Amino acid sequence: MGNTISLKVKDVVRETSDAVTLHFKQPLFRKVKYKPGQFLTLNLDIDGQKVSRSYSMSSAPNLDNTVAVTVKKVEGGVASNYINSKVKPGDTVSMMEPMGNFTLVPDKNSKRHVVLFGAGSGITPLMSILKSILFFEPASTVSLVYGNRRVDNIIFKEKLQELKNKFGNRFNLVYCLTQPDRSWSGLKGRIDEAVTVNVINMLPKFDEASTEYYLCGPDGMMESVKEGLKKVKVPKERIHIESFTSSNESEEALASLGDLTTTEVTILLDGEQHKVTVPPDKSILDAALDQGLDMPFSCQSGLCTACRCRVKSGEVKMTESDGLTEDELKQGYALICVGHPASNDIVIEPS
Numbered sequence: 001m002g003n004t005i006s007l008k009v010k011d012v013v014r015e016t017s018d019a020v021t022l023h024f025k026q027p028l029f030r031k032v033k034y035k036p037g038q039f040l041t042l043n044l045d046i047d048g049q050k051v052s053r054s055y056s057m058s059s060a061p062n063l064d065n066t067v068a069v070t071v072k073k074v075e076g077g078v079a080s081n082y083i084n085s086k087v088k089p090g091d092t093v094s095m096m097e098p099m100g101n102f103t104l105v106p107d108k109n110s111k112r113h114v115v116l117f118g119a120g121s122g123i124t125p126l127m128s129i130l131k132s133i134l135f136f137e138p139a140s141t142v143s144l145v146y147g148n149r150r151v152d153n154i155i156f157k158e159k160l161q162e163l164k165n166k167f168g169n170r171f172n173l174v175y176c177l178t179q180p181d182r183s184w185s186g187l188k189g190r191i192d193e194a195v196t197v198n199v200i201n202m203l204p205k206f207d208e209a210s211t212e213y214y215l216c217g218p219d220g221m222m223e224s225v226k227e228g229l230k231k232v233k234v235p236k237e238r239i240h241i242e243s244f245t246s247s248n249e250s251e252e253a254l255a256s257l258g259d260l261t262t263t264e265v266t267i268l269l270d271g272e273q274h275k276v277t278v279p280p281d282k283s284i285l286d287a288a289l290d291q292g293l294d295m296p297f298s299c300q301s302g303l304c305t306a307c308r309c310r311v312k313s314g315e316v317k318m319t320e321s322d323g324l325t326e327d328e329l330k331q332g333y334a335l336i337c338v339g340h341p342a343s344n345d346i347v348i349e350p351s
């Protein structure tokens, strides 16, 4: 984890007026290994500035020949507009190796129902998961509930229809549009709590114990879906969430960590030891970047795990730990973009 790779763009495919897919060539040797639902953090050079952004892979491992990310323009967004207008076949892009815990690895003997709720660019990891399940878990069923504004905003519309034609009853495809034209006969409006409850009641019934839910879209949508799923008594452990948007650490979140004081932290980076002074109002990552250290990071809000460090001694408290698995927490990893010193003897290393 944390290693950098460089991949060549093989193809750039326009999906909608505001979204493109970059298809990267798989290297002949040392192929990029990843799990369905994981993401890449691209390191771009935009007008002389180093910009790092994470993008979930829309390709599926062991199925698609290229490694693909699909990027939707965000108004005023630096990287998404650059990728949509400037990246071309033949370009080489530097990136961090695949990461992320929003994954579902297919098991050919499994028989389950995988229910995916997505909106807009949130389709990307869901696309990877749904292809993997359809192709590699012959006894499982996938249901996708996908929200967009209009029909022409639906990313992968043709591919999804092809999958529907190929897999029939094993793939339930439900669109929900907020601004459909008059001819639209499908679901209308946002994917909210009521839509979630309706859709769940509409879908074929499966054993609840073998049903998993994956959500990716705007945070508001995911909150509503969670509420809807709570209403139909889906246990929390069956709901998996990927958020694309970051929020700064709130004062409340910082206050919840108790008294923070200015503390010196030792960071091991590329075989060297660096002493970084972390003030109470800054994360360890911010303090390290202020000091000019070339630390790995992307979302800066505890979502992407790009800044994951192993805590070799001392204690780091986090305002957000959802990005790490229970195992990672037990093994002593911390996300330092939301990490603050809780002792005076901290030694950490990106890992």
Ligand SMILES: Cc1cc2nc3c(=O)[nH]c(=O)nc-3n(C[C@H](O)[C@H](O)[C@H](O)COP(=O)(O)OP(=O)(O)OC[C@H]3O[C@@H](n4cnc5c(N)ncnc54)[C@H](O)[C@@H]3O)c2cc1C
Pocket: 039, 053, 054, 055, 056, 057, 069, 070, 071, 072, 073, 074, 075, 076, 077, 078, 079, 080, 081, 100, 121, 124, 125, 243, 244, 245, 299, 303, 304
């Ligand atoms: C784990 C992870 C996976 C991701 N996967 C994808 C993906 O597959 N496809 C994809 O298109 N994006 C994805 N993103 C979002 C992506 O990393 C960037 O945040 C996004 O492209 C905007 O970057 P930007 O440089 O264009 O915007 P910036 O210049 O960083 O921001 C411009 C403005 O847009 C707001 N903003 C930033 N991101 C969003 C957003 N997603 N929606 C609405 N407003 C936003 C910012 O708050 C800011 O006000 C993912 C993010 C994470 C953390």
Ligand code: FES
Pocket: 296, 297, 298, 299, 300, 301, 302, 303, 304, 305, 306, 307, 308, 323, 335, 336, 337, 338
């Ligand atoms: S930079 Fe994304 S989790 Fe820290």
